[in-house]
Amino acid sequence: MKKGVNKPILAVGPFHPLQEEMEYFQLTVDGEIVTDIDVRISYNHRGIEGLSETLQFDQVPFLVSRVCGICSASHPLAYVQAVEEIGGINPPERALYVRSIINELERIHSHLLWVGLAGHFIGYDTVFMWAWKYREPVLDLLEEITGNRNNYGNVKVGGCREDVSDDAIPRIHKDLNEIEKKTEMLTKAVLDDPIIHARLKGVGVLTKESSVEYAVAGPTARGSGIAIDVRHDDPYAAYADLDWQVITQTEGDVFAKAVVRLLEVLESVKMIRQAVKKLPKGPIAVEVKEIPPGEGCGRAEAPRGETFHYVRSDGGNRPIRHKVRAPSYVNVPSFRASCIGQHIADVTITLAAVDPCYSCTERLAVVDGRKNIVHDYEGLLKLSREKTAQIKKEIGAPELKLEDF
Amino acid sequence: MSWKIWSLKKSVWVFHVNTGACNNCDIEIVNLLTPRYDVERLGIKLVGSPRHADALLVTGVVTAQAAPRLREVYRQTSKPCVVFAMGACACHTGIFNGGYHVVGPVDKIIREVDPNAIIAYVPGCPPKPEAMISGVVKALSVL
Amino acid sequence: MNQEELNNRLSEIRDKLINIEQTMDSRIFLLCEAENSFAVSRFLFKDLSLRFVIATGIDSEDCFEILYHFSNDETGCVVTVKAFIRDRENPSIESITPFIPAAEWIEREIHDILGIEIKNHPNMRRLILADDWPEGVYPLRKDFKR
Numbered sequence: 050m051k052k053g054v055n056k057p058i059l060a061v062g063p064f065h066p067l068q069e070e071m072e073y074f075q076l077t078v079d080g081e082i083v084t085d086i087d088v089r090i091s092y093n094h095r096g097i098e099g100l101s102e103t104l105q106f107d108q109v110p111f112l113v114s115r116v117c118g119i120c121s122a123s124h125p126l127a128y129v130q131a132v133e134e135i136g137g138i139n140p141p142e143r144a145l146y147v148r149s150i151i152n153e154l155e156r157i158h159s160h161l162l163w164v165g166l167a168g169h170f171i172g173y174d175t176v177f178m179w180a181w182k183y184r185e186p187v188l189d190l191l192e193e194i195t196g197n198r199n200n201y202g203n204v205k206v207g208g209c210r211e212d213v214s215d216d217a218i219p220r221i222h223k224d225l226n227e228i229e230k231k232t233e234m235l236t237k238a239v240l241d242d243p244i245i246h247a248r249l250k251g252v253g254v255l256t257k258e259s260s261v262e263y264a265v266a267g268p269t270a271r272g273s274g275i276a277i278d279v280r281h282d283d284p285y286a287a288y289a290d291l292d293w294q295v296i297t298q299t300e301g302d303v304f305a306k307a308v309v310r311l312l313e314v315l316e317s318v319k320m321i322r323q324a325v326k327k328l329p330k331g332p333i334a335v336e337v338k339e340i341p342p343g344e345g346c347g348r349a350e351a352p353r354g355e356t357f358h359y360v361r362s363d364g365g366n367r368p369i370r371h372k373v374r375a376p377s378y379v380n381v382p383s384f385r386a387s388c389i390g391q392h393i394a395d396v397t398i399t400l401a402a403v404d405p406c407y408s409c410t411e412r413l414a415v416v417d418g419r420k421n422i423v424h425d426y427e428g429l430l431k432l433s434r435e436k437t438a439q440i441k442k443e444i445g446a447p448e449l450k451l452e453d454f
Numbered sequence: 455m456s457w458k459i460w461s462l463k464k465s466v467w468v469f470h471v472n473t474g475a476c477n478n479c480d481i482e483i484v485n486l487l488t489p490r491y492d493v494e495r496l497g498i499k500l501v502g503s504p505r506h507a508d509a510l511l512v513t514g515v516v517t518a519q520a521a522p523r524l525r526e527v528y529r530q531t532s533k534p535c536v537v538f539a540m541g542a543c544a545c546h547t548g549i550f551n552g553g554y555h556v557v558g559p560v561d562k563i564i565r566e567v568d569p570n571a572i573i574a575y576v577p578g579c580p581p582k583p584e585a586m587i588s589g590v591v592k593a594l595s596v597l
Numbered sequence: 598m599n600q601e602e603l604n605n606r607l608s609e610i611r612d613k614l615i616n617i618e619q620t621m622d623s624r625i626f627l628l629c630e631a632e633n634s635f636a637v638s639r640f641l642f643k644d645l646s647l648r649f650v651i652a653t654g655i656d657s658e659d660c661f662e663i664l665y666h667f668s669n670d671e672t673g674c675v676v677t678v679k680a681f682i683r684d685r686e687n688p689s690i691e692s693i694t695p696f697i698p699a700a701e702w703i704e705r706e707i708h709d710i711l712g713i714e715i716k717n718h719p720n721m722r723r724l725i726l727a728d729d730w731p732e733g734v735y736p737l738r739k740d741f742k743r
Binding site: 089090091094096098099134261262263264265277279282283284343344345346348355357359361370372374378379382 | 620621623624626648649650651653655664666668670671672673674675677697698699701702703710723724725726727728736737
């Protein structure tokens with residue numbers, strides 16, 4: 050144990066606050082500025098790749114749907130695409146459209162979830178409550194179509210397991226209109242609010258160079274001007290048939306990433322409308338008998354970025370190797386580049402901007418050199434909100450007004 | 455009925471613990487605070503420390519790394535307390551059964567610390583918020 | 598870069614490869630011995646500016662394989678370096694983290710689950726297995742008993 054340490058360690062402990070060990074996110078601080086960070090990610094390791102080798106090809110989608118709750122449509126989609134590559138299997142067109150619809154609905158509710166959490170971290174609890182309220186109709190819609198609010202179990206090798214019924218379509222349009230209206234209103238409010246500008250602009254900047262070094266993906270990359278999006282670069286499902294744009298911003302700060310996500314929600318609404326309108330008639334799956342030996346790479350654009358699955362088959366009925374790469378695996382380490390030099394009051398929102406699992410962000414704490422907690426997650430949250438309150442006082446702007454709340 | 459149990463039933467302070475979950479259950483737990491479900495009107499409040507909690511909402515399979523921490527949190531939680539195993543993973547490790555890094559489920563680990571622990575199971579993957587509320591209410595009504 | 602240019606430039610490192618396999622237009626596999634994987638990966642990242650996606654470690658009975666997946670985002674082509682580690686007793690490979698910081702985690706993970714030594718890794722420590730997971734037990738090796 051070092052004596053007279055003047056570089057206390059900021060640790061992220063999952064179950065705060067009286068733990069002696071440092072866990073999860075370890076941040077080194079100099080005074081109140083972050084100088085380095087380390088991450089320990091053993092908590093969530095459930096050995097999914099190992100389990101995959103014990104399951105049959107058709108059982109794996111149910112497993113990988115649960116890699117991450119909010120990317121639960123993207124993981125099975127990337128996996129079945131990898132297997133379809135091995136077998137040269139082409140799902141019917143209707144299946145491709147249904148896959149796109151489900152994935153875009155997931156993107157909408159994931160981004161709204163993020164907006165809510167970001168609001169919570171900076172002290173805008175009305176935004177939190179509001180965003181999560183408007184997330185609910187999307188979950189209801191997904192439940193109507195697939196049977197579950199989360200973990201849809203909708204894809205299989207060769208197509209989809211459930212169809213979008215004609216009855217669901219008027220409801221889809223009605224709900225989308227509502228979501229679009231509310232998101233437009235929220236986007237405008239956020240883009241115009243001087244307090245949010247002061248609080249989030251220039252905070253947690255991830256430069257373009259760092260984005261390349263850390264190979265980040267999704268809104269984390271697009272917020273720093275890197276226009277990568279699997280739906281555009283390596284089109285899958287029905288995306289090549291839809292008219293849409295990749296959304297980017299250049300500043301790389303938390304504000305830029307927030308704008309990317311909000312605008313993506315609006316873009317997703319447009320895409321779902323097109324997909325529903327163009328939904329081809331026909332079957333939603335082809336029959337698949339065997340998977341020959343071979344290897345395939347499947348990828349999908351999850352709300353957090355590129356999800357990549359590599360599958361190898363030896364002709365049997367199980368994968369002999371299944372590599373799962375979630376987007377957070379490359380995005381979370383980049384937190385190092387965007388967090389160094391930041392004030393500890395900005396740590397929660399900078400981490401949130403990378404959009405890791407909700408539980409990951411709970412695992413933040415500051416400890417001193419003797420591993421006593423100086424600031425736990427609650428404390429860091431409080432610092433973040435106090436900073437917002439301070440800015441509000443200095444600017445003297447009115448409270449963010451959101452209709453219908 | 456002891457006054458401790460009586461007061462616990464009037465207003466439940468819960469502490470959320472993730473022992474290795476996909477986050478779906480965790481998000482549905484946070485959903486409970488949002489306008490549609492609004493559990494604060496039922497007196498259910500999420501607190502920041504196990505020492506203030508009457509109940510633990512535990513999600514996840516309990517990975518090898520999380521097990522010691524879960525035991526520690528249970529020890530720190532003021533008694534009497536109820537442990538809610540939220541979701542299929544917490545109830546019986548769910549689809550991750552047999553994983554090399556999975557040492558749970560939750561009741562196995564908790565009973566290593568306290569064989570008489572009060573554990574309530576809320577299955578589902580994830581359990582709907584209505585199921586969670588129903589589970590909490592049901593458990594408290596039989597205490 | 599477009600696909601034609603990519604194919605042309607890949608010929609520049611042909612001498613370091615055992616073979617080039619193309620399973621479809623947008624999936625290219627560059628097979629090489631482990632000794633050459635560093636040079637090939639560096640060529641793809643620095644010279645061709647491909648984006649690093651992830652690496653996959655595989656226990657293939659008679660050897661170990663490490664697949665480094667890169668993406669050419671302009672065309673959606675995935676270029677995978679398939680490195681063969683023939684020495685099963687003491688498997689090792691050169692780290693690519695010094696020039697691709699994004700590879701730091703996955704190289705640590707491959708070490709955790711397959712026991713492959715990653716030479717000159719700047720931060721080799723346990724990543725995903727628990728603190729009390731026994732040393733020398735590699736869960737993704739074929740001989741691992743559950």
